[in-house]
Amino acid sequence: xxxxxxxxxxxxxxxxxxxxxxxxxxxxxxxxxxxxxxxxxxxxxxxxxxxxxxxxxxxxxxxxxxxxxxxxxxxxxxxxxxxxxxxxxxxxxxxxxxxxxxxxxxxxxxxxxxxxxxxxxxxxxxxxxxxxxxxxxxxxxxxxxxxxxxxxxxxxxxxxxxxxxxxxxxxxxxxxxxxxxxxxxxxxxxxxxxxxxxxxxxxxxxxxxxxxxxxxxxxxxxxxxxxxxxxxxxxxxxxxxxxxxxxxxxxxxxxxxxxxxxxxxxxxxxxxxxxxxxxxxxxx
Amino acid sequence: xxxxxxxxxxxxxxxxxxxxxxxxxxxxxxxxxxxxxxxxxxxxxxxxxxxxxxxxxxxxxxxxxxxxxxxxxxxxxxxxxxxxxxxxxxxxxxxxxxxxxxxxxxxxxxxxxxxxxxxxxxxxxxxxxxxxxxxxxxxxxxxxxxxxxxxxxxxxxxxxxxxxxxxxxxxxxxxxxxxxxxxxxxxxxxxxxxxxxxxxxxxxxxxxxxxxxxxxxxxxxxxxxxxxxxxxxxxxxxxxxxxxxxxxxxxxxxxxxxxxxxxxxxxxxxxxxxxxxxxxxxxxxxxxxxxxxxxxxxx
Ligand SMILES: Nc1nc2c(ncn2[C@@H]2O[C@H](COP(=O)(O)OP(=O)(O)OP(=O)(O)O)[C@@H](O)[C@H]2O)c(=O)[nH]1
Ligand SMILES: Nc1nc2c(ncn2[C@@H]2O[C@H](COP(=O)(O)OP(=O)(O)OP(=O)(O)O)[C@@H](O)[C@H]2O)c(=O)[nH]1
Ligand SMILES: [K+]
Ligand SMILES: [Mg+2]
Ligand SMILES: [Mg+2]
Numbered sequence: 001x002x003x004x005x006x007x008x009x010x011x012x013x014x015x016x017x018x019x020x021x022x023x024x025x026x027x028x029x030x031x032x033x034x035x036x037x038x039x040x041x042x043x044x045x046x047x048x049x050x051x052x053x054x055x056x057x058x059x060x061x062x063x064x065x066x067x068x069x070x071x072x073x074x075x076x077x078x079x080x081x082x083x084x085x086x087x088x089x090x091x092x093x094x095x096x097x098x099x100x101x102x103x104x105x106x107x108x109x110x111x112x113x114x115x116x117x118x119x120x121x122x123x124x125x126x127x128x129x130x131x132x133x134x135x136x137x138x139x140x141x142x143x144x145x146x147x148x149x150x151x152x153x154x155x156x157x158x159x160x161x162x163x164x165x166x167x168x169x170x171x172x173x174x175x176x177x178x179x180x181x182x183x184x185x186x187x188x189x190x191x192x193x194x195x196x197x198x199x200x201x202x203x204x205x206x207x208x209x210x211x212x213x214x215x216x217x218x219x220x221x222x223x224x225x226x227x228x229x230x231x232x233x234x235x236x237x238x239x240x241x242x243x244x245x246x247x248x249x250x251x252x253x254x255x256x257x258x259x260x261x262x263x264x265x266x267x268x269x270x271x272x273x274x275x276x277x278x279x280x281x282x283x284x
Numbered sequence: 285x286x287x288x289x290x291x292x293x294x295x296x297x298x299x300x301x302x303x304x305x306x307x308x309x310x311x312x313x314x315x316x317x318x319x320x321x322x323x324x325x326x327x328x329x330x331x332x333x334x335x336x337x338x339x340x341x342x343x344x345x346x347x348x349x350x351x352x353x354x355x356x357x358x359x360x361x362x363x364x365x366x367x368x369x370x371x372x373x374x375x376x377x378x379x380x381x382x383x384x385x386x387x388x389x390x391x392x393x394x395x396x397x398x399x400x401x402x403x404x405x406x407x408x409x410x411x412x413x414x415x416x417x418x419x420x421x422x423x424x425x426x427x428x429x430x431x432x433x434x435x436x437x438x439x440x441x442x443x444x445x446x447x448x449x450x451x452x453x454x455x456x457x458x459x460x461x462x463x464x465x466x467x468x469x470x471x472x473x474x475x476x477x478x479x480x481x482x483x484x485x486x487x488x489x490x491x492x493x494x495x496x497x498x499x500x501x502x503x504x505x506x507x508x509x510x511x512x513x514x515x516x517x518x519x520x521x522x523x524x525x526x527x528x529x530x531x532x533x534x535x536x537x538x539x540x541x542x543x544x545x546x547x548x549x550x551x552x553x554x555x556x557x558x559x560x561x562x563x564x565x566x567x568x569x570x571x572x573x574x575x576x577x578x579x580x581x582x583x
Contacts, residue, residue, distance in 0.1 A: 016329055022512040025323045084535060084563065085397025085508065115563070116401075116436035117429040124428035167563075169538035204395065206326030206512025208540040229396065232481045234514035257396070257426070 006039050006050055021237030021274050022206050027244065031057060055271050061240060062267035066249035069195050069223055075153040075161045077186060077193035081179060082200035083212055084167030087228035091200055091254055092162050093125035094262035100129065104159035109149035110135035111142045111182065112166040122164050129259060142178060143185040150189050170215035179220050198251065200226045203236030213242045228254035235274050289321040289582050297355040306343050315340055318362055325541030325580045328516045331550045339365050363577050370546060370573035371555050378557045378571050383501045387470045393491055393526065394506035395518060396479030399534030399560055403506050404476040405437035406560065406568035412443060416471040421461040422447035423454050424478035434476050441565065455493045462498045482521035491526055502529045507548060509536045515544035516551045523552040534560035545576050
C-alpha cells in the first residue's frame with residue numbers, strides 16, 4: 001500500500017488483503033465499491049487517504065455497543081456456546097478470572113456432559129481460577145446441571161454463573177434444541193436469564209462463521225461474540241460481515257491458552273491488526 | 285436470484301449461445317462466477333487465482349459453446365480439474381501406509397481444537413476393526429485434562445493408552461511409548477500431540493524432536509473444515525517443519541464448504557487421507573476427491 005496513486009491495482013491489493021483476512025468476497029466488494037465511488041468523485045485523492053477511509057469505515061462497522069447486559073439479578077447468568085473446539089471452555093476460565101479480579105464471586109456449570117473429559121477439563125480450570133464448579137456425571141442432562149448451578153449460586157449469593165456447553169455444529173437441530181432447553185429451564189428460576197448468551201467464534205474460521213452466527217443467533221438469541229485464537233496469523237475478518245449484518249457485538253477477544261489471554265474487544269485495535277497482516281503474513 | 289453455481293453458469297452461457305468457441309473474452313463472466321464460488325467456500329485467494337488460470341487455459345478453444353449444454357461442459361472442466369488436484373488421479377496415496385516392521389507409528393499434529401484427540405480415537409477404532417493391536421499415546425502435556433480425554437476414549441474402545449501424568453517431557457513420553465509398544469507387540473501406535481500455533485517456535489521444535497525420536501511412518505496434519513484463508517499459512521509451516529505425510533479434514537458433518545481442503549492440498553502437495561464427519565468415533569470416512577470438489581463448488 002505504499003503507492004502514490006489510487007489505481008485498479010491498488011484496489012485489487014486491498015481486495016486481496018480483505019479477502020485473505022476472511023472478510024469474505026461480498027462484504028469486501030461492498031466496502032471497496034463504496035470507496036471506488038469516493039475515489040471517482042475525487043473525495044479520496046491518494047492511497048493514504050484511501051487507507052484511512054477504509055480503517056474508519058471498518059471501525060464504524062465494528063464499533064457498536066459491546067458492554068455486558070446490565071441487570072440487578074443475582075446471579076448474573078452467562079451461557080457460553082459455539083461449534084466444536086472453538087475455545088468455549090478455555091474462554092470460560094478466562095471470564096471467571098476476569099470477574100474474580102473485579103471482585104465478584106463466580107461459579108461454573110459443567111454443562112458439557114458429552115465430550116470425553118469435558119467435565120474434568122472445566123474442573124481443572126475451576127481449580128486454577130479458584131472458583132467452584134457444579135457438575136453431574138458424564139452423560140447427564142446438561143440443562144439440569146445448569147439449573148442446579150443457578151439454584152446453588154442463588155442460595156450461596158454468588159454473583160456470576162458461567163455455564164459451559166458441549167460444542168455443536170449449528171446444523172444439528174437436536175443439539176440446538178438441547179441449548180434452547182437449557183435456556184428455557186433457567187428461565188423457570190430467573191425469567192431474564194441467561195443474561196448473556198455468548199457465541200464463541202474461532203478467528204481461524206472462514207465464512208462458515210457467518211452461518212454459525214446466524215443460526216445460533218436466531219435459535220438461541222446470542223447477545224455477543226467471543227472471538228478466540230487471535231494470537232495466530234488469522235485475522236478474524238469474518239467478524240466484520242457478522243457485526244455489519246447482524247449488529248451482533250464482539251464482547252471479548254481471546255489471544256492465548258492461559259487465563260490472562262482475554263480482553264474486551266476494541267474495534268480500532270482490531271482494524272489496525274487487520275492492516276498489519278499485509279506485510280506480516282505473505283506466504284509464497 | 286441464482287443461488288447455485290450451476291444456475292449462475294447456466295445463465296451466463298445462455299447469453300453466449302451461438303458463439304463458436306470459448307475465448308478469453310466470452311468466458312470472463314463464467315470464470316468470475318467460479319472464482320466467487322471458490323472464495324465463498326474459503327479457498328485461499330492465491331490458490332483460487334492459480335486454479336482459475338489453469339481452468340481458463342483448459343477451457344480456451346474448446347468447442348463447447350455450440351453445444352446446448354455449454355454450461356455443463358464448462359462445469360465438467362472445472363470439476364474435473366478440481367477433483368484431479370484434490371487427488372483424483374491417485375486414490376492409493378490416500379491410504380495409510382503400514383510399516384513392514386511393526387509398529388506403524390502415526391503422529392497427529394495441528395492447531396488447537398482441530399480434532400486431533402478425537403481423530404486419534406477414530407483411527408484407533410478403524411485399525412481395531414481391522415484386527416490390529418493399537419496403542420494410543422497421550423502426548424499432550426499442556427491442555428487441561430487432555431490425558432483424561434484420551435484415556436476416556438481408550439476405555440470406550442478397549443484400546444490401550446500410554447500415559448504418564450508425571451512426565452513433563454513430550455519427547456521422552458513418545459520415546460518411552462515406542463519402547464512400550466515394541467514390548468507389548470503393538471501393530472499401530474497413534475501419538476496425540478497438543479494443539480499449537482504454527483508460529484510458536486518452541487512448540488514446533490517439540491514436534492520436530494518427537495519426530496526425530498520415534499521416526500513416525502505417518503505425520504498427519506489434522507485440519508478443521510471450517511478453516512478460512514489462513515489454512516495456507518498454517519499448513520505450509522507444519523509441512524515445512526515436519527514434512528507431513530497427509531491431511532485429515534475434520535468437522536465435515538456441518539455445512540462448511542471446506543475450501544481449506546484445496547488450499548492445504550495446493551500448498552503442501554500432500555494427500556488428504558480421511559475426513560471426520562461427527563463427534564462419535566465411527567464418524568470417520570476415506571477422503572473422496574470428487575465429493576469434495578462438488579462441495580467446494582457448492583453443487
Ligand atoms: N492459541 C489459542 N488457543 C486457544 C484459545 N482459546 C482456546 N484455545 C485452545 O483451543 C483448544 C480448544 O479449546 P476449548 O476451550 O477446549 O474449546 P471448546 O470450544 O470448549 O471445545 P469443545 O468443548 O470440544 O467444543 C484448546 O487447546 C485451547 O487451549 C486462544 O485464544 N488462543
Ligand atoms: N462435529 C464434529 N466434531 C468433531 C469432529 N472431530 C472432532 N470434533 C469435536 O471437535 C472438538 C475438538 O476436538 P478435539 O479432538 O478435542 O481436538 P484437538 O485437536 O485434540 O484439540 P486440542 O488438543 O485442544 O488441540 C471436540 O468437541 C470434538 O468432539 C468431527 O469430525 N465433527
Ligand atoms: K492474529
Ligand atoms: Mg469445551
Ligand atoms: Mg487434543
